[in-house]
């Protein structure tokens with residue numbers, strides 16, 4: 001009786017077949033979609049099957065992506081103020097963006113979409129505890145305070161200004177941490 005030995009080459013061929021199958025299903029709950037473009041037709045991406053992601057989950061994922069975006073904005077400002085990344089001239093637009101995101105946070109919680117049992121996500125308290133509203137308001141004020149300090153700066157490179165701005169950034173960070181501590185499960 002002959003047996004097929006799965007050499008690395010066979011594995012790679014098999015993997016390539018699965019990846020480039022176009023509309024083929026990658027594994028349970030996933031689909032592989034073709035992503036053609038100017039660099040060729042060989043690109044594809046494996047994603048969660050949209051048929052398995054309901055509107056509630058999509059809402060929750062949108063919120064998570066928005067939080068990730070907030071984090072990227074926050075961390076970019078941090079690179080400038082704490083680590084001297086040479087992008088001080090970008091501070092006004094980044095501080096505006098952080099404040100705009102803080103303004104927007106209410107919409108990310110407009111629908112009651114808490115984490116499923118034991119999974120990471122928002123705790124039910126985000127919809128049940130009236131204090132949550134205060135966390136949002138106070139967070140917006142902290143982000144606006146940073147924006148004000150940046151707008152008032154005469155010289156964005158000035159160390160004294162950067163120190164004041166770093167204090168305001170810490171004020172924002174306090175709100176990220178406190179809200180997560182009370183309303184988020186990791």
Ligand code: HEC
Pocket residue numbers: 060063064065067068070071074113115120121122123126132135136139172173175176177179180183184185
């Ligand atoms: C008013 C409350 C609140 C504030 C303020 C807040 N967050 Fe969140 N954040 C949450 C909650 C609740 C979750 C969990 C959301 C979920 O998974 O549905 C979360 C999730 C996250 C996540 C994980 C997203 C993911 O992919 O699962 C990141 C990153 C994050 N926040 C960054 C920040 C940063 C950075 C700040 C401050 C600049 C901030 N958050 C301010 C409530 C808050």
